[in-house]
Amino acid sequence: MSNKKLVESITSRDKDFARWYTEICLEAELMDYSDVQGFIIYRPYGYGIWENIQDYLNKRFKETNHKNVYMPMLIPESLFQIEKDHVDGFAPETAMVTTTGENKLAERLIIRPTSEVLFAKHYAKIIESHRDLPKLYNQWCSVVRWEKTTRPFLRGKEFLWQEGHTAHATKEEAVEETLRMLKIYEDLGKEVLAIPFVTGKKTESEKFAGAIDTYTIEALMYDGKALQSGTSHYFGQDFAKAFDIKFQNKESKTEYVYQTSWGVSTRLIGAVIMVHGDDEGLVLPPFVAPDQVVIIPIQQKNEKVIEVTNKINNELKELNIRVKLDDSNRRPGWKFSEYEMKGVPLRIEIGPRDIENGVATIVKRHNREKITVELSKITEIIPKLLQEIHDEMYQKALNHVNENTNEAKDYNHFKELLEQGGYVKLSINEEAEEIIKEETGATARVIVEGEMLTDVCPVTNKKTTHTILFARAY
Amino acid sequence: MSNKKLVESITSRDKDFARWYTEICLEAELMDYSDVQGFIIYRPYGYGIWENIQDYLNKRFKETNHKNVYMPMLIPESLFQIEKDHVDGFAPETAMVTTTGENKLAERLIIRPTSEVLFAKHYAKIIESHRDLPKLYNQWCSVVRWEKTTRPFLRGKEFLWQEGHTAHATKEEAVEETLRMLKIYEDLGKEVLAIPFVTGKKTESEKFAGAIDTYTIEALMYDGKALQSGTSHYFGQDFAKAFDIKFQNKESKTEYVYQTSWGVSTRLIGAVIMVHGDDEGLVLPPFVAPDQVVIIPIQQKNEKVIEVTNKINNELKELNIRVKLDDSNRRPGWKFSEYEMKGVPLRIEIGPRDIENGVATIVKRHNREKITVELSKITEIIPKLLQEIHDEMYQKALNHVNENTNEAKDYNHFKELLEQGGYVKLSINEEAEEIIKEETGATARVIVEGEMLTDVCPVTNKKTTHTILFARAY
Numbered sequence: 007m008s009n010k011k012l013v014e015s016i017t018s019r020d021k022d023f024a025r026w027y028t029e030i031c032l033e034a035e036l037m038d039y040s041d042v043q044g045f046i047i048y049r050p051y052g053y054g055i056w057e058n059i060q061d062y063l064n065k066r067f068k069e070t071n072h073k074n075v076y077m078p079m080l081i082p083e084s085l086f087q088i089e090k091d092h093v094d095g096f097a098p099e100t101a102m103v104t105t106t107g108e109n110k111l112a113e114r115l116i117i118r119p120t121s122e123v124l125f126a127k128h129y130a131k132i133i134e135s136h137r138d139l140p141k142l143y144n145q146w147c148s149v150v151r152w153e154k155t156t157r158p159f160l161r162g163k164e165f166l167w168q169e170g171h172t173a174h175a176t177k178e179e180a181v182e183e184t185l186r187m188l189k190i191y192e193d194l195g196k197e198v199l200a201i202p203f204v205t206g207k208k209t210e211s212e213k214f215a216g217a218i219d220t221y222t223i224e225a226l227m228y229d230g231k232a233l234q235s236g237t238s239h240y241f242g243q244d245f246a247k248a249f250d251i252k253f254q255n256k257e258s259k260t261e262y263v264y265q266t267s268w269g270v271s272t273r274l275i276g277a278v279i280m281v282h283g284d285d286e287g288l289v290l291p292p293f294v295a296p297d298q299v300v301i302i303p304i305q306q307k308n309e310k311v312i313e314v315t316n317k318i319n320n321e322l323k324e325l326n327i328r329v330k331l332d333d334s335n336r337r338p339g340w341k342f343s344e345y346e347m348k349g350v351p352l353r354i355e356i357g358p359r360d361i362e363n364g365v366a367t368i369v370k371r372h373n374r375e376k377i378t379v380e381l382s383k384i385t386e387i388i389p390k391l392l393q394e395i396h397d398e399m400y401q402k403a404l405n406h407v408n409e410n411t412n413e414a415k416d417y418n419h420f421k422e423l424l425e426q427g428g429y430v431k432l433s434i435n436e437e438a439e440e441i442i443k444e445e446t447g448a449t450a451r452v453i454v455e456g457e458m459l460t461d462v463c464p465v466t467n468k469k470t471t472h473t474i475l476f477a478r479a480y
Numbered sequence: 481m482s483n484k485k486l487v488e489s490i491t492s493r494d495k496d497f498a499r500w501y502t503e504i505c506l507e508a509e510l511m512d513y514s515d516v517q518g519f520i521i522y523r524p525y526g527y528g529i530w531e532n533i534q535d536y537l538n539k540r541f542k543e544t545n546h547k548n549v550y551m552p553m554l555i556p557e558s559l560f561q562i563e564k565d566h567v568d569g570f571a572p573e574t575a576m577v578t579t580t581g582e583n584k585l586a587e588r589l590i591i592r593p594t595s596e597v598l599f600a601k602h603y604a605k606i607i608e609s610h611r612d613l614p615k616l617y618n619q620w621c622s623v624v625r626w627e628k629t630t631r632p633f634l635r636g637k638e639f640l641w642q643e644g645h646t647a648h649a650t651k652e653e654a655v656e657e658t659l660r661m662l663k664i665y666e667d668l669g670k671e672v673l674a675i676p677f678v679t680g681k682k683t684e685s686e687k688f689a690g691a692i693d694t695y696t697i698e699a700l701m702y703d704g705k706a707l708q709s710g711t712s713h714y715f716g717q718d719f720a721k722a723f724d725i726k727f728q729n730k731e732s733k734t735e736y737v738y739q740t741s742w743g744v745s746t747r748l749i750g751a752v753i754m755v756h757g758d759d760e761g762l763v764l765p766p767f768v769a770p771d772q773v774v775i776i777p778i779q780q781k782n783e784k785v786i787e788v789t790n791k792i793n794n795e796l797k798e799l800n801i802r803v804k805l806d807d808s809n810r811r812p813g814w815k816f817s818e819y820e821m822k823g824v825p826l827r828i829e830i831g832p833r834d835i836e837n838g839v840a841t842i843v844k845r846h847n848r849e850k851i852t853v854e855l856s857k858i859t860e861i862i863p864k865l866l867q868e869i870h871d872e873m874y875q876k877a878l879n880h881v882n883e884n885t886n887e888a889k890d891y892n893h894f895k896e897l898l899e900q901g902g903y904v905k906l907s908i909n910e911e912a913e914e915i916i917k918e919e920t921g922a923t924a925r926v927i928v929e930g931e932m933l934t935d936v937c938p939v940t941n942k943k944t945t946h947t948i949l950f951a952r953a954y
Contacts, residue, residue, distance in 0.1 A: 038602065038605070038606070040551070040552045040598070040601075041555075041556050041559055041601065042552055042554050042555075042556060042589060045552035045553070045554060046552070047549070047550070047551055047552065047598075047602055048549055048550035048551075049549060050547035050548065050549050050617065053547075053548050053549050053550055054547070054548075056550075057548060073524035073527075073528070074524065074527050074528075074531060075521070075522055075523060075524050075527050076521070076522035076527055076530075076622075076640060077514070077521055077522075078514045078516055078519035078520070078521065078638060079519070079553075079591075079622055079624065079638055080516050080519060080575075080624075080638070081515075081516075082515050082516060085515055097581065098581040099580075099581065100580065100581060101554075101577045101579075101580050101589075102577060102578070102579040102580065103575045103576060103577055103578075103591065104576070104577075104578045104579055105575075105576040105578055105588070106573075106574065106575045106576065106626040107571065107572040107573065107574060107626060114579070115516060115575075117553075117577065117591070124514070124521075127514075127515065128512065128521055131512070132512070137808070143524065147622075148550070148553055148621075150553065150554075152580040152581060164552060164553055164554070166550060334611070
């Protein structure tokens, strides 16, 4: 049984990471390009990853008493312009409907780039009393932002996401909510994506248009660049004042509500590819993989082989494992390459000789380890193997973060470390952030809590105000 | 415990059905209007109904090997115009993006009113061989059609739906798929919505723009009008020829694929309201209800009451029943009216005296029947009651269809029966359909299979060509 690659091979990730990424997106059939630049087709295998993310988050959102809703896709331009910071942030990227059939509209309508204003307007109408609070709503939808440069999953003119929008009676509750949702995103990384997110607060210049505080989950890619993978915003009362969202508190006084919003998008698919993938293709963590196990019969027309592979297929299905039996008449070697490219975590090979010996070969995608397992033990061992693989992949990604997180105390050392890739901590005066960005291309990923590394900022020579985790980023 | 209505009462459905409908939509908090005419906000309770429909259909779609995908929201105008019948059907209703930021686009982009052309283009690219077939894709999304008159859920400028698009190697397989999906929609009515759909083929004039055959599920509303509630189309090779979707068959000859598409939308929420609702508000069939059971403590601060209601709440949750314990400090009478308006199938009332007697009162929403049940039997009886309620609601709706389906053999009798509401069968020459529509407002809902009622068409005096189930419709 030849294991030589029969699908087209891809560029090595060390040779050209950007090209490697695009080739995986296409070869693993995650997406395809459409006729409109920056709009992609989410193919079944890519969309399946998103569905698994949705299932996990919907469960967590519902446990924490959130409700799903759906707001209109179109926003009148005048409504969009009510909150000033917000409109300044988004106006250049808006796609506008001006015509229907052959009629010109009286007012231009913006395809939602995000739905803050729609939720704010609705909340102003339905919230009257403290008994109506908190309002904990979430929406799954697609949004449109007319970005100039686009890349599959990472930055598109249209992307899929969830946006949570909540209103609370007190600041404390709203801040608690902001951090609760950040934690759920962090758990998504730990439990599903096998990605150790660095979490923390964004600096003033990096925060969301209209937010008081923006918290982020940041992931470190294989190439040493960071990817902002989700955000959770505390809005205070700014939107409430702009949109007049008031309630009667327990003392019958009128107050403005405190708001939050939080979201993750199909950008997470890009993170999974760039954290875990290798030169053979995609490597999917088991709990986000559309197919967790593929069974490949060797001699797929042999009756014994048909019987045993079907039996194992059914037993694994009973355990709610996402298993695929590929009994098509393509050659085993072709199938091996195909499912390696697609990053299926476990491959089970079963042929006539295996059956005689009462065993099967199991191959782990993430480290290519082969093990021989007794046929009678397969259904028992698979769930354990999936958990083991998840844990190993998470640990490997965590090691990558740890090995690529450094501290600098002077600017030259900072620049040297930056060239190696990864995160670099530096204590700075806030005025230095823009200079560093300009001179090195590194941006502030999060504010690091705790003591200053130095008292004086090595860039401005002014007093340090905070420690920042810098990185070059997507 | 006063049972008098504390929420605002609604118009009687016999007095003004249209107003009754709109009031339920708002009072039961299913939706709200937005700032753009014809675009609604799907509030949690309305969206929850849609989520239950999605869960059922996703399960059925996946069992039948369909995969979810996501296509771009925007379609270049030139792509949209490739299939002539299709563009003629949709062009007047298209919403067009012409501007981004302050830049004019080179080509206008249409917000999808439906995605046939996107799937056709993609299939042309990814299908090469008979081994690539069938392709069984489905998409959940919202679509935009610039309708002039709109009503919540029934007809909107934007609505939520699923659209299945499939490609097959043979006509037989494609026709089989068209009917398979129609059957799944019929099952959705039987098993979830408690709506007996009449199914069948549409006439030439009522079929979908671009289809060879359109099959439909039709529901009969309380007011005797019909509602087209979903469709399944057989496209033959028309789109395949327009978009050049070819494959090599087993004999290595090049052929065009055979296609289908099928969809249901949030219009189904409108059907549920108008089939089952009554003068106290919404009446939800148990398997589509976001809350299946509400527990209302009488004296919600009594310790025994707290203990017992919490215990039952938890036990029902364990059984995966969607239960809500309303221990807010609103008065029981207020809560009774509230959950009647929202159509929650079962209400459990538990007070201190009930606990002393070891019983609780259960009230069924659909027929207002009260029963006394031993506390220890509640968790055992609830699942049975939910199934019973579903069956009774389905039977009642079926009786309504049967009692309001008539046959006519002459045109005057047809008009008389039509005035009574409901379906009227009439055998006609195909030329009569337009005349009947013009003169009576009744449209052809489906073609009835079987023998002619008369040999001569009572409208045109020509030979009858088919029997039609007519009704006035939404």
